[in-house]
Amino acid sequence: MTFDEWTRSGLPPLLRFATVLCGTPHLAEDVVQDVAIKAQRKWDRIGGLDNPEAYLRRMVVNEYLSWRRKWSRYVPSAEIEPASTPDHAERTADRDQLLGELAKLPRRQRAVLVLRYFGGLNDAEIAETLGCSPGTVRAHASRALATLRIEFTSNRVTEDVHHAY
Amino acid sequence: MRTEESLRDAFEHLADQAPHPTDIRAGLQPRGPRRPRRTAAIICTAVVTASVAIAAVVVPHVISDDSGPAAQVKGNTAWSRWVDLNLPKNFKAVDQRFTANRQDYELVDTTVRTQAPFCQLQLHRNGDFDPSTIPAGSPTVPIGEHTARVVTLDGKKPFMPPPSNYSFPLSAKLRKVLAWEPIDGLWALLSCETLIPQGADIVPTAELQPAVSLAKLISPRAGRLGSPVKLGELPKGLSPQLIHYEPYDNAIPGSGEEFTALLSDGNPATGYVPPVLKPAGLVSGNPWDPARGDDLSIRYDTSKFWNQMTQIRGGKADAVIHGMKAYYTNAKITYSKKDPTKVTLSGPLNTLRLEANGVAVVISSYAAKPSMEQLKRVAASMELTKSPKDPAAWFDAATAIR
Numbered sequence: 001m002t003f004d005e006w007t008r009s010g011l012p013p014l015l016r017f018a019t020v021l022c023g024t025p026h027l028a029e030d031v032v033q034d035v036a037i038k039a040q041r042k043w044d045r046i047g048g049l050d051n052p053e054a055y056l057r058r059m060v061v062n063e064y065l066s067w068r069r070k071w072s073r074y075v076p077s078a079e080i081e082p083a084s085t086p087d088h089a090e091r092t093a094d095r096d097q098l099l100g101e102l103a104k105l106p107r108r109q110r111a112v113l114v115l116r117y118f119g120g121l122n123d124a125e126i127a128e129t130l131g132c133s134p135g136t137v138r139a140h141a142s143r144a145l146a147t148l149r150i151e152f153t154s155n156r157v158t159e160d161v162h163h164a165y
Numbered sequence: 166m167r168t169e170e171s172l173r174d175a176f177e178h179l180a181d182q183a184p185h186p187t188d189i190r191a192g193l194q195p196r197g198p199r200r201p202r203r204t205a206a207i208i209c210t211a212v213v214t215a216s217v218a219i220a221a222v223v224v225p226h227v228i229s230d231d232s233g234p235a236a237q238v239k240g241n242t243a244w245s246r247w248v249d250l251n252l253p254k255n256f257k258a259v260d261q262r263f264t265a266n267r268q269d270y271e272l273v274d275t276t277v278r279t280q281a282p283f284c285q286l287q288l289h290r291n292g293d294f295d296p297s298t299i300p301a302g303s304p305t306v307p308i309g310e311h312t313a314r315v316v317t318l319d320g321k322k323p324f325m326p327p328p329s330n331y332s333f334p335l336s337a338k339l340r341k342v343l344a345w346e347p348i349d350g351l352w353a354l355l356s357c358e359t360l361i362p363q364g365a366d367i368v369p370t371a372e373l374q375p376a377v378s379l380a381k382l383i384s385p386r387a388g389r390l391g392s393p394v395k396l397g398e399l400p401k402g403l404s405p406q407l408i409h410y411e412p413y414d415n416a417i418p419g420s421g422e423e424f425t426a427l428l429s430d431g432n433p434a435t436g437y438v439p440p441v442l443k444p445a446g447l448v449s450g451n452p453w454d455p456a457r458g459d460d461l462s463i464r465y466d467t468s469k470f471w472n473q474m475t476q477i478r479g480g481k482a483d484a485v486i487h488g489m490k491a492y493y494t495n496a497k498i499t500y501s502k503k504d505p506t507k508v509t510l511s512g513p514l515n516t517l518r519l520e521a522n523g524v525a526v527v528i529s530s531y532a533a534k535p536s537m538e539q540l541k542r543v544a545a546s547m548e549l550t551k552s553p554k555d556p557a558a559w560f561d562a563a564t565a566i567r
Contacts, residue, residue: 004291004292004350007186007189007190007193007350008349008350011186011189011190012183012186015183015184015186015189016180016181016183017180018183019179019180019182019183019184020176020179020180023179025182025183025184026184028183028184029184029188029189032189033188033189036189036193037193040193094167094171095171095174095175095178098167098171098172098175099175099178099179102175113172114176117169117172117173117176118173118176118177118180148167148172149167150167150168150169150171150172151166151167151168151169
């Protein structure tokens, strides 16, 4: 896969992932922009990997964590369109509240949830992405889910999630 | 009660707000091999053949396509239409050029006598256009599901240098160019002007609205490009570099289908050398002139003057190929300005010209002096359409030109 081919097929899903991770499309665009520029320079190596998408996703996560350190003024906040009909109002309000609470999570906890529930990665893969142990991943996830008051319905959450990324 | 499904739902909702990748792509440096840009500024001598006069006003048909998406085009996709223009009836694509990574269309509103808008459309792929040249902060305008940037140019910054020999060159001091990506990886640039009388002068003025209207009609659906010839044996190392097509229009007496394929060995140091620019008083030349480095041109022509050689030679041909009289002859046929019946031949002896039944097939070599036998082999190995005036029945250029 050439870099140009990747920008056509791989860039849109990476932007979706980054938007969920960062909580705002503006920060996601900045993060992915930086990642894409770096990736372009190193594409001779990245393009030859078995799974360049995983590598690029890891770059985005690292960049996000880095950005969060460098740019503390960026506070992830969901930019939600208003509910279109009253029927959806309650559900939308719940989602807004959830997204607001997600924005307040420590960044590594948020990253774990995004990688697990949006990225469809298992704990080992998340650990590799974040550069920590699977046990740490589980700890982050457990604390985050508790903070968000989310009922944990499965011990094998990563086996049945869809791979949205 | 919140569940993991609530979390997934929230993430999906966030993901749907992801930004479009256009701006990121625009910020990246173009990569990959590029075909050298064809510098086509060819100015010819004052020899203006009657054919050129016809070509200057030729007005062809509306572009249509009859095939599926680009992925379904078989053969060389350079010789297919990358989009469907869906031109309104009043607009004609009077000049169409196709190369590996760029396609050019000259569009003219033929129903307006004065102040008719005329436009240039360029399509670029494989990094042929550098979107980072779009100035930051350029205003945007919606084009269907896409967003186009409106780039204002002052003429000193050639954002979109056009092909040579356009009948209606853009010359407004301030140009407005729409730039957008109708298909991922395919950039479209569209600019329109109108000649507006101002006192004693006629001032070319950029017009955005016709460009926006035309842009909205363009459909990201690839189409078939017809070719009246199917190439056969070619001199070693040559491959097609450009197709130039000027369609027929029945409103213009004498006009015809004019289809030209230019071939090259890829070495600009060999082949055609454009004539040196001469002082004023000269006019720009043949629309089918080759570019520097082209080695062979094959032109198929049904315009009024298809039978020039037959007239000059009194029917005495050097050979008969495909049932057509074939003449080994000079490159140019020149009509006297004072007496159009007086015709002379000039230029190098490098051409084989086939004429019959309203069709001329002109094969010219710009490499070393070709022998008649070489050109006859090229001609004899070609296959010609049985429907010269019906482009819909022509061969598929994607496979016929290769």
